[in-house]
Amino acid sequence: MRIAVAKEVEVGERRVALVPDTVGRLVKQGLEVWVEAGAGEQAFFSDDAYKAAGATIVSDTGALWREADVLLKVNPPKEHEIHQLKEGGVLIGFLNPLGNPNLIQRLAERRVTAFSMELIPRTSRAQSMDALSSQAGVAGYKAVLIAAAAVPKFFPMLTTAAGTIAPAKVFIMGAGVAGLQAIATARRLGAIVEAFDIRPAVKEEVQSLGAKFIEVQLNEETVAAGGYAKEVSEASKQRTQEVLTEHVKQADVVITTAQVPGRKAPILVTEEMVAQMKPGAVIVDLAAEQGGNCACTEPGKDVQRNGVTIIGPINLPASMPVHASQMYAKNVLTLVQYLIKESALQLNFEDDIISSTCVSNNGEILNQRVRDGLTQVKINA
Structure with missing residues (x-):
């Protein structure tokens, strides 16, 4: 053969x-x-x-x-x-x-x-x-490196003769394989990391990597066949955005990873949320090829909105x-x-x-x- x-x-x-x-x-x-x-x-x-x-x-x-x-x-x-x-x-x-x-x-x-x-x-x-998982791990790792290069701050806390530098705050949305690798990489670089996922079962995995898990109570099933995140109702999406807005607002870096196989990626970060972010903040949207988790994402481009940089990388595994x-x-x-x-x-x-x-x-x-x-x-x- x-x-x-x-x-x-x-x-x-x-x-x-x-x-x-x-x-x-x-x-x-x-x-x-x-x-x-x-x-x-x-x-x-x-x-x-x-x-x-x-x-x-x-x-x-x-x-x-x-x-x-x-x-x-x-x-x-x-x-x-x-x-x-x-x-x-x-x-x-x-x-x-x-x-x-x-x-x-x-x-x-x-x-x-x-x-x-x-x-x-x-x-x-x-x-x-499981090639989808192996390649998602590559993407999650590279997304953090892209964010670290783009954000105008250090990731780790530094104690210097010029004073103490506070660590960067990283918020990772979606704790699948890409999200978990992003959490681990951001933590290795010294950032303070928070993470969210609609699947409550990933809470322990997030915490085991040293990140804080942000919980949102949803009154519906959030896990699809194979353990993937399931697309939820509009009411649940609205509830999620309300809870997450404050965490996005405080973040120096937001990395979004939520994708639904065969469907347009869910919007997790609205234009209103971007408008409330700090100048110099960075969003890296790993769902750019499926339309993006951020309403401002343009696939393959870096976009500026109110001093916030939104990066929509395509095919990150090919970059490594x-x-x-x-x-x-x-x-x-x-x-x-x-x-x-x-x-x-x-x-x-x-x-x-x-x-x-x-x-x-x-x-x-x-x-x-x-x-x-x-x-x-x-x-x-």
């Missing part, structure tokens, strides 16, 4: 789906691994390193796509790439199935068996495959391609090893990992939420 690693073509994408170490593990299992020439260059993994691990370097992009039994990517394929996919082959990567159901339909028409890394279930058994690629590659490797036994793809749809992650097979779309998304697209059209 031939495993192929495609070079990413998305603007700004520097990650690669496999690194030389993971290639070597697949080769030792008797699998043939092709790597597109230059696929790892942006992540500082050379073609020579892949060769040394046992991979075949392929310069002909078309041949790589046509002849791969299993094609590995980071980003969803472009339209011209879908046409090159081997009919009946396997595709693994971030496919954004809930945000772009039309792509999954195109893959089904091509009879491609597609696995979406976003849909790996958040269970202990699938933890080593070495470790982001290593982590993603391990996630992908574990999934591939789970799916391939004795050099053959073995699909047991009674298995929750396979049934959750496989979005198309044998010409059919398997995920009900993707099918519902397609129906909605047709209605809107």
Whole structure:
């Protein structure tokens, strides 16, 4: 069986789906691994390193796509790439199935068996495959570094001959993987950290990292399947904003991380809240690509409002391609090893990992939420 690693073509994408170490593990299992020439260059993994691990370097992009039994990517394929996919082959990567159901339909028409890394279930058994979490951790870490560079203050308390400098106040909204990593990083830099999440169960995790947990009593379920935050009612959103306004007002840095899969990101920081923030304060909005948690966010831009800087970064994991690629590659490797036994793809749809992650097979779309998304697209059209 031939495993192929495609070079990413998305603007700004520097990650690669496999690194030389993971290639070597697949080769030792008797699998043939092709790597597109230059696929790892942006992540500082050379073609020579892949060769040394046992991979075949392929310069002909078309041949790589046509002849791969299993094609590995980071980003969803472009339209011209879908046409090159081997009919009946396997595709693994971030496919954004809930945000772009039309792509999954195109893959089904091509009879491609597609696995979406976003849909790996958040269970202990699938933890080593959870690419969404591994990449969110990278984003949370980098968000704090961006904020520390942008805010016109020190993060830690400093005692100097010129007097004592008070530590920065950081407020992190959303305590999933990205939020927890942001808390840990901000604490390491010496800031005073507060955090909020609509899921009360994360309180102990927040406190274990040295942050104060801000509680908001909501009279509805706030946790969706898989442990993700659930979109709440307008009344709950209003109640949340009322409680959080004062904490945002006092913060030097606000980092927002709240996202709902397949939906526009919820607004946590309104324009009115921004207007009350201190001049020089910084907001880093990790939900910028989904519309933003801050009403003032513009994806990919730094915006100034009343002396407050709102930063809307896009694809932060790609800005740290070495470790982001290593982590993603391990996630992908574990999934591939789970799916391939004795050099053959073995699909047991009674298995929750396979049934959750496989979005198309044998010409059919398997995920009900993707099918519902397609129906909605047709209605809107």
